[in-house]
Amino acid sequence: MKIAQEFYKRKNVLTIAKELIGKKLCTKFNGQLTSGIISETEAYDGIIDRASHAFNGKRTQRNETMYAIGGTSYVYICYGMHHLFNVVTNEKEIPHAVLIRAIYPVDGVNVMYERRKSNQPITKLTSGPGTLSVALGINKIHDGIKLSGNHIWIEENAIEIPTSEIKITKRIGVESSKEAADYLYRFVVSNNIVHALMNKS
DNA sequence: CGTACGATCTGCT
DNA sequence: GCAGATCGTACGA
Numbered sequence: 351m352k353i354a355q356e357f358y359k360r361k362n363v364l365t366i367a368k369e370l371i372g373k374k375l376c377t378k379f380n381g382q383l384t385s386g387i388i389s390e391t392e393a394y395d396g397i398i399d400r401a402s403h404a405f406n407g408k409r410t411q412r413n414e415t416m417y418a419i420g421g422t423s424y425v426y427i428c429y430g431m432h433h434l435f436n437v438v439t440n441e442k443e444i445p446h447a448v449l450i451r452a453i454y455p456v457d458g459v460n461v462m463y464e465r466r467k468s469n470q471p472i473t474k475l476t477s478g479p480g481t482l483s484v485a486l487g488i489n490k491i492h493d494g495i496k497l498s499g500n501h502i503w504i505e506e507n508a509i510e511i512p513t514s515e516i517k518i519t520k521r522i523g524v525e526s527s528k529e530a531a532d533y534l535y536r537f538v539v540s541n542n543i544v545h546a547l548m549n550k551s
Numbered sequence: 552c553g554t555a556c557g558a559t560c561t562g563c564t
Numbered sequence: 565g566c567a568g569a570t571c572g573t574a575c576g577a
Contacts, residue, residue: 392558394558401558402558403558408574410573410574411573411574412572412573412574426558426572426573427571427572427573428557428558428559428572429556429557429558429559429560429569429570429571429572430556430557430559430569430570430571430572430573431559431560431569431570431571431572432558432559432560434558434559436558449558451558478559478560479558479559480559480560481559481560490572521558522558522559523557523558523559524558526557527558552576552577553575553576553577554574554575554576554577555573555574555575556571556572556573556574557571557572557573559569560568560569561567561568561569562566562567562568563565563566563567564565564566564567
């Protein structure tokens with residue numbers, strides 16, 4: 351069951367980031383379905399968040415998609431080679447976003463191994479924001495597409511993650527963002543926990 | 552135009 | 565734990 355757009359249009363990006371944990375991120379390109387349980391997210395709180403690309407209302411060709419309506423895909427290139435996938439939230443013109451930092455592979459696992467060209471154990475196959483994009487086949491060409499479509503979407507929880515297993519920490523890689531470096535905007539459940547929960551049911 | 556810098560990953564130690 | 569890879573993007577001249 352695909353998540354309704356109302357979910358993404360809500361105002362509190364932290365709530366959305368936390369609730370995305372346990373949901374299933376899916377892609378389908380050339381008829382190949384791949385998906386995984388979202389196990390790590392980070393919230394980027396718009397123009398008042400120094401770590402956000404849209405801090406202080408900054409608006410450029412790269413981050414234009416952040417100003418789109420909630421439920422839009424925002425993909426940008428990081429360190430010149432990694433395609434990072436975000437979900438835009440809130441209303442149009444309000445540049446909130448949630449970075450998906452890790453998933454636990456579910457559908458199309460063999461396809462994901464091929465795309466990654468790696469023999470990692472399954473808990474490590476898509477455990478970072480760059481690697482999950484490779485595995486799911488997400489590129490910059492998918493920047494700006496709607497999650498209500500049939501290429502990239504998110505489905506309701508496949509499993510329930512106990513709240514006690516979700517850790518809340520500072521965000522990764524934003525040390526230089528002054529006060530924003532200390533915000534507790536990261537939500538994470540270990541892929542080992544997800545692995546155990548998946549194999550129980 | 553030229554330059555500096557990342558919301559990272561990998562492999563080696 | 566750390567250095568190196570690697571290049572699109574932003575921004576100043």
